Amino acid sequence: MDATTLLLLGQDSLISGSIYALLAVTMVMVFSVTRVLFIPQGEFVTYGALTLAALEAGRVPGTAWLLLGVGVVAAVVALFRLRHALSLTTAIRIIITDIGLPAVMLLIVQWVAPMKLGLIPEMILTLALVVPLGPFVYRIAFQPLAESSILVLLIVAVGVHMGMTGLGLVFFGPEGYQTSAFSETVFDLGIMTVSAQSLWVVATTAALLIALYIFFERTVSGKTLRAAAISRRGARLVGISTDRTGYLAFTLTAMIGAVSGLMIGSLTTIYFDSGFIIGLKGFVAAILGGLNSYPLAAAAALLVGTVESFSSYSASAFKEVIVFTIIIPVLLWRSLFSPPAEHHE
Amino acid sequence: MSLLTVSDLSVAYARIQAVQGVSLEITPGSIVTVIGANGAGKTSLLNAIMGLLPAQGEVTFRGKSISRSPTEKRFSFGMSLVTESRDLFTTMSVRDNLILGANRCARREIDQRIGDVFGRFPRLRERRSQMAGTLSGGERQMLAMGRALMARPQLLMLDEPSLGLAPIIVREIFQIITVLRQNGVAILLVEQNARAALQVADYAYVMELGEVTMQGPASQLAGDSRVIESYLGFGGVDANQN
Ligand SMILES: Nc1ncnc2c1ncn2[C@@H]1O[C@H](COP(=O)(O)OP(=O)(O)O)[C@@H](O)[C@H]1O
Ligand SMILES: [Mg+2]
Numbered sequence: 001m002d003a004t005t006l007l008l009l010g011q012d013s014l015i016s017g018s019i020y021a022l023l024a025v026t027m028v029m030v031f032s033v034t035r036v037l038f039i040p041q042g043e044f045v046t047y048g049a050l051t052l053a054a055l056e057a058g059r060v061p062g063t064a065w066l067l068l069g070v071g072v073v074a075a076v077v078a079l080f081r082l083r084h085a086l087s088l089t090t091a092i093r094i095i096i097t098d099i100g101l102p103a104v105m106l107l108i109v110q111w112v113a114p115m116k117l118g119l120i121p122e123m124i125l126t127l128a129l130v131v132p133l134g135p136f137v138y139r140i141a142f143q144p145l146a147e148s149s150i151l152v153l154l155i156v157a158v159g160v161h162m163g164m165t166g167l168g169l170v171f172f173g174p175e176g177y178q179t180s181a182f183s184e185t186v187f188d189l190g191i192m193t194v195s196a197q198s199l200w201v202v203a204t205t206a207a208l209l210i211a212l213y214i215f216f217e218r219t220v221s222g223k224t225l226r227a228a229a230i231s232r233r234g235a236r237l238v239g240i241s242t243d244r245t246g247y248l249a250f251t252l253t254a255m256i257g258a259v260s261g262l263m264i265g266s267l268t269t270i271y272f273d274s275g276f277i278i279g280l281k282g283f284v285a286a287i288l289g290g291l292n293s294y295p296l297a298a299a300a301a302l303l304v305g306t307v308e309s310f311s312s313y314s315a316s317a318f319k320e321v322i323v324f325t326i327i328i329p330v331l332l333w334r335s336l337f338s339p340p341a342e343h344h345e
Numbered sequence: 346m347s348l349l350t351v352s353d354l355s356v357a358y359a360r361i362q363a364v365q366g367v368s369l370e371i372t373p374g375s376i377v378t379v380i381g382a383n384g385a386g387k388t389s390l391l392n393a394i395m396g397l398l399p400a401q402g403e404v405t406f407r408g409k410s411i412s413r414s415p416t417e418k419r420f421s422f423g424m425s426l427v428t429e430s431r432d433l434f435t436t437m438s439v440r441d442n443l444i445l446g447a448n449r450c451a452r453r454e455i456d457q458r459i460g461d462v463f464g465r466f467p468r469l470r471e472r473r474s475q476m477a478g479t480l481s482g483g484e485r486q487m488l489a490m491g492r493a494l495m496a497r498p499q500l501l502m503l504d505e506p507s508l509g510l511a512p513i514i515v516r517e518i519f520q521i522i523t524v525l526r527q528n529g530v531a532i533l534l535v536e537q538n539a540r541a542a543l544q545v546a547d548y549a550y551v552m553e554l555g556e557v558t559m560q561g562p563a564s565q566l567a568g569d570s571r572v573i574e575s576y577l578g579f580g581g582v583d584a585n586q587n
Binding site: 220231234238239240 | 449
């Protein structure tokens with residue numbers, strides 16, 4: 001392996017490692033706030049990439065219809081849950097926010113999609129379609145079970161993953177798509193070339209990680225999420241509703257997933273089921289980080305990205321196997337040297 | 346008019362009936378204490394009043410039934426509970442714990458309230474950047490009370506605030522309780538330290554095996570021979586002690 005190859009693989013590692021870091025960090029956040037191991041995280045990546053691809057082609061993305069459908073289900077669930085204490089104003093509010101807004105979104109998209117507004121407006125539109133799916137998924141699948149065991153929540157998460165992959169097939173079809181890059185510029189550094197796109201990915205990731213850090217450390221909303229993660233009972237005692245923190249965590253996770261999709265969509269071809277493997281690597285990194293440390297999860301994600309790049313160079317047939325195998329020694333080490341986990345609630 | 350009314354409240358765990366048909370009442374700005382031996386059901390009673398435990402019976406706060414409201418709703422109505430386990434955010438700073446106590450307020454309001462709490466508990470000011478989990482027992486109790494006070498509650502419920510604390514700290518805590526009452530906060534105080542509790546309280550209930558067995562003005566109960574025998578030792582209440 002010569003220096004050029006090494007540098008290229010290094011660049012590749014950094015790009016995929018960045019994306020895995022974003023996914024790993026949000027995975028840790030969702031788990032610590034809601035105790036859900038959110039396997040379907042990768043589906044937001046898929047939805048983000050494929051929605052942008054459809055808009056670029058001037059088509060109405062299936063996500064617009066999906067959002068309306070999910071909104072209707074969420075409204076029905078909410079109305080049913082509140083059936084004994086439902087006021088007219090609450091009912092109207094639920095119908096407007098859960099069905100009205102998605103319907104308006106659908107009309108807007110049907111109107112503007114054929115205009116091909118360009119990359120930035122299309123990205124914003126993509127986020128507006130994909131991000132609300134996060135809180136809807138939380139409300140439909142997890143909120144009613146919020147007090148269940150971690151195992152039950154995990155089983156539900158696997159179910160949601162299968163559901164979302166299936167819906168991805170229905171709404172986006174079996175073909176793969178690649179979106180255009182933020183920038184086509186390539187810098188020639190003599191020994192190697194660096195695409196501006198890869199710099200964009202790394203910079204966006206760094207900016208998002210810093211933004212998340214500031215959110216958790218400096219804002220009251222971010223502190224409520226940390227508080228709910230430390231003690232659900234303590235949080236309730238100061239008026240923080242665990243419904244609200246779960247909602248917030250799922251909004252963030254959908255946002256980060258969708259942004260990752262926007263970034264990755266131009267680097268590789270994305271199919272309706274591509275998100276799963278991507279999300280799983282974020283998941284591996286989150287586990288390597290012990291599911292409770294953001295810096296460790298991010299560092300582990302860079303490791304996963306590196307192992308993946310180098311193994312795809314030297315043993316490409318076994319690339320996934322090698323990535324998923326590194327979890328074993330770490331788990332072994334943890335189970336031998338970590339104190340037994342405390343059982344709380 | 347009463348601030349909090351509890352009628353015929355019962356709490357059952359899988360096998361144990363922890364609270365059985367308890368009724369009690371607190372008027373605004375008064376101190377009511379519930380005393381009783383370990384296992385009498387005091388903690389279960391408070392947790393049920395705050396909505397942390399499912400219970401049967403009626404709880405009314407400021408004239409409205411809250412029996413079906415979740416804990417966070419009851420908190421927003423103006424009641425705060427300092428639990429026996431304190432439930433602090435252990436890996437967050439003292440300051441952050443206090444901020445979270447008023448998480449619905451604007452930043453300026455939060456800062457002002459933190460100033461008030463630091464005024465009441467100067468020790469917390471010194472420790473403001475320290476992690477809550479590294480505080481001493483007395484400091485934790487002060488932080489838990491401070492966090493509860495950040496919401497400016499009308500009713501503050503305290504579950505064994507003196508548990509495991511040195512006598513000098515206990516005295517400090519009870520002094521703060523009296524000052525709070527002077528500021529118009531009603532207090533529901535659960536204590537095994539019956540002597541100290543009866544000294545500060547206006548009205549008292551005695552719980553045994555999940556039921557209220559005696560009640561009356563605190564000064565009257567402090568002189569009751571059964572109370573003296575079971576909860577105060579033979580010395581009775583001595584104003585100079587504790
Ligand atoms: N989580 C629980 N599960 C089962 N039994 C409990 C639980 N918590 C308390 N109890 C039982 O309920 C009774 C009352 O306990 P508690 O309310 O803690 O009393 P106190 O605060 O007066 O010491 C005791 O018999 C105790 O063992
Ligand atoms: Mg107790």
